[in-house]
Amino acid sequence: MSSQHPDIDAISAYVDGEAPEWTEHVAGCAQCREPAATLRAVAVAVGRPVSPPPAADRDRAVAAALEAAPVSDGHDAERARFASRRSSRPWAKPAVAAVVLALVAASGLVLSSYRSSDETTTLAGPPAESEAKTDAVTRSGGGGVAAAAPSAPPSDLGDLPDAATLRARVLGAVGGSAATDASPLSEANARHLTPTTTLSQGPAPNVVGTRPCEEQARTREPSLGPVVYFATARQGQVAGFVLGFGAVGSTATSPVTLLLLAQDDCRELLRAAGP
């Protein structure tokens, strides 16, 4: 045992276990044990448990703190949450890869069958430019309509007794559910058109080749512009195709010519000025 006594700071530190070198001395020295006991009593008194705060205070403080939180775009949080999920799910990567492969295979099958049927019903051969545009939009992740259209059947507008109904149904299909309809409008149309807007005049990127009756319509009316809309419909018992033609050299606000053409001989059943 050291003959020298620790100073009061050392005894206080000894009480906290922060001065183990004095353990032996204090244990054998009554003169040091007394201040150690006093300081320990003080420490115990100070360390008495604090009454729990009211829950309302806690809620208020947390709410205020959350309000003061810097605004996050949410992506970081999502990424962090996803990262933590990933780390706890080692099977996730192979599973995701398998699902992606299955989807790619399935879409390939559907695409090839759609193109086959399209070629049998198309009167003219497929222009390479249109296909290239379709692929470009698809590759660039251009949106649901353009990507999904080749594998989706054209929407059916039902019975169209008159021109007003034709116009109204097209507007409804475009403005109401273009994105899920897979109705053959361009991606831009699908995204922006509402019943009060006009059809845009660019060629529909999902139109692969010409549409049924398109050529006959052009023969009759050479001023018709590119096809911007296509659907099926009927008039009574007569099945038909609905084609929306932009005007040549038209602007985004030019009206579209909507034609309902009989499927059997492409005769014109209805005509309406589009939106």
Added chain:
Amino acid sequence: MQAAKSGDRGALDTLLRRHYDRLYALCRRMAGDDADAADACQEALMAIVRGLAGFDGRAAFGTWAYRVTTNSCLDELRRRRRRPDPGLPEGSAELPSPLDHAESSTTRVDLDRALQSLPADYRAAVVLRDVCGLSYDEIAQALDIPAGTVRSRISRGRTALAPSLAPGRNPNPSSERPTST
């Protein structure tokens, strides 16, 4: 923690609630009354949220949070010194708090009074040690002072508290005992 740092409000909420009681205890002992403690703790949580992006993880989050909270308490005490003291209604010191389950109102008032008699820097060191259970190194980090200074502040603080909290006992009975160096 990472989610909270990147702004996930759910994670932030969980983190703050998990630490609230401990931080409140620090505020309560530093401030000396419930209302100031609640204010200081709320300020502390806001400071934690604002500063979380800058928390580099070198210290434990708890230590860092104690540091932020201690600073919030010291700010609150400075503000309190600037505003006029309305004084306590007569007899209020003896009124038991319905929330006070952990100690009698008398010992609580004694302890509060004793702690308030200490300089704030000493009080912070003592409270971080005896209430929060931090090591001297962690207190040094939290208060941004050398560990030797922590040691002397705790010792002097306890010595000053002894007459109130350990009456009849003398922490320094030997006239030969050296004081701190």
